[in-house]
Amino acid sequence: MSLVLIPIARSGRRFAKFVVRRRFPVMNSLLLPICLQFLLSAFATSDDCLFAVFEPRTDSVLLHANKSFVVRLNKPSAEEYTVLLDVEYPDVLLLERSSVRIPANSTEPNHVHYHAAHLKSNVYIAENRTSKSNVCETTQSLEENFVLISVYRLDVLNLVSTILGWVYFAAWTISFWPQILLNIRRKSVVGLNFDFLALNATGFLFYSVYNCALFYVMLVQFQYLDAVPNSVIPVQLQDVAFAVHALLATLLTCVQCFIYERGSQRISRICIVLLAVLWSVAIVGLIVAAVGSISWFIYVTLISYAKLVISIVKYIPQVILNYRRKSTEGFSIGAIFLDFTGGICSMCQMFIIAYNMDEWSQLFGDFTKFGLGLQSIIFDVIFFVQRYGLYGRYNPMKESVTSSTLSY
Template sequence: MASWNSLPLEVSYQVVGWIAFVSWSISFYPQVFLNYRRKSVVGLNFDFLLLNFTKHSSYFIYNASLFFSPFIQRQYFEKYGSDEMIPVAANDVAFSIHAVVLTAFTIFQVFIYERGSQKVSKTAGVITVAVWTVATVCLFIAWPKQSWLWYISIFNSIQVFMTAIKYIPQAIMNFARKSTEGWSIGNILLDLSGGITNFAQMGIQSIDQRTLVNFYGNIGKTLLSLETVFFDLLFIIQHYVLYPARDTKSSEAAPFLRSAESSNTKLKANDDSMSHDV
């Protein structure tokens, strides 16, 4: 495997990669804490959670397999050249593990907190079943020829596909409700930071190696960053421009103000009636 040509770039690669890991990992917590504080998951789309869990599980299988398996790494070098670098870093594996655990915990919150009439749609259920069915069929295809690099690439393709569609149900829900209440914007801002730094990490490796192989050698990581940035910008526009948060204090005080106004009106009417009688 190729080695780094520049120590500063190697250090930058590691630093930027772990910044991406921290940003993406912390991005799960605002939603978890929001659910806990509200004791409710109303406003959080369940299709998003299901598709997201499938996405992160697939990404974990790909990252861990390519990072830890010498056999799969050898197949990678046979395909792209022995002078290339493995396009999966330790921070990619660490993030995948953390993402699966936190997404599973958020799904657990769905079962213990108030969720209103929300439920997983049949479409999301069918997509999830279809994806894992395809993965199972591909396993039997890869087994005879030991085509494990091809097989884990299927999971990389799955995570790209799931990333492209997982945000859509939440975006549609925000549009239908004309609100982003219950959907943590903190999650989105951190997610955007992770997407940008993840792409920057690949750019640093390309500059050092003077090649773009790592971009298409791990096309899933490239598309993951681009898709993340696109959808995060969409959610930012929804939250801050299209459906800005209402003044919570004013909305909470409104019923009391209306009640006070009603009482004052009744008192005034009574006073006028008494004056008329006199």
């Protein structure tokens, strides 16, 4: 993969030099170093030092059951190597031994058996390296030097949770297409609020940057693991696929706004101000990260918070537009059904996981994910009421959009 990407990166670097020097010379000293630093960090490799590898990275075990994990070295050691095991909750996972002795010149797997005594999620077992003089700290060592184990109550709930996860992933992924197909059928985007669209495009751009950075860029991964030790990178391939697909689908909808009938609709002044603030924060943060005042991980986390802000407010303009027009014509209710399905499945999964692992503090302690899911469902219900209750039988003689924008 890297052999394919390196020529692309070089071509992109040449293009960036042309644009910056020929078109925007004042940014030559700023933009190009940022691009080059990010490209170099993406293809960086870790030092080949000695450390213990735990396999698998994550695992789950039924309450009161016995299981094992593997400890080995990433490369042969010239002398005997002792791995001291550090358990986050010793009363939850009862280990058969507290250390593993690995003979010299061996990378053979060593099985460590344990008993699951209590319910708990994400209990880490890691190598205790406090007594070692030369501690290896690379992205690979920080990723592989521990195992996270969750103890659950029932197998069937584990299966239901997995199924719900795939259902809401599919529903949210497909939810972008009913609006696109409706626009094609009507040859019009009248009724689709442009504020909602502009906020969505910016939000999913930020979300794509966050996911791609944590999934692909080794420097960002190292900074995350250094800031949150004994944890797994919280981004998987399906997260990247969803974010990029959402961005491309939203941009396609934006293109439709230029080629189909749109009436007098435009982006409101309030939305422009909000977007200007968010983009200013993103650009200033980019500069601060480029000069090394903050880490790239902090920067991508910052723009992910901007996505959260957008998620909270993005539905409001569409609700107001439907109210002013006394109609939901032009706004796909199919997309809302899919979004509602995804939201319900996501929240059900959170409750099932909380019960199955007796981790209610994670559900209500970190209110961000739960609150955003609940907020999305509430807006979906409002759209249902508007479509099937308030304006379902309202059929205006002429679709007027003179008051469709939020002119404050």
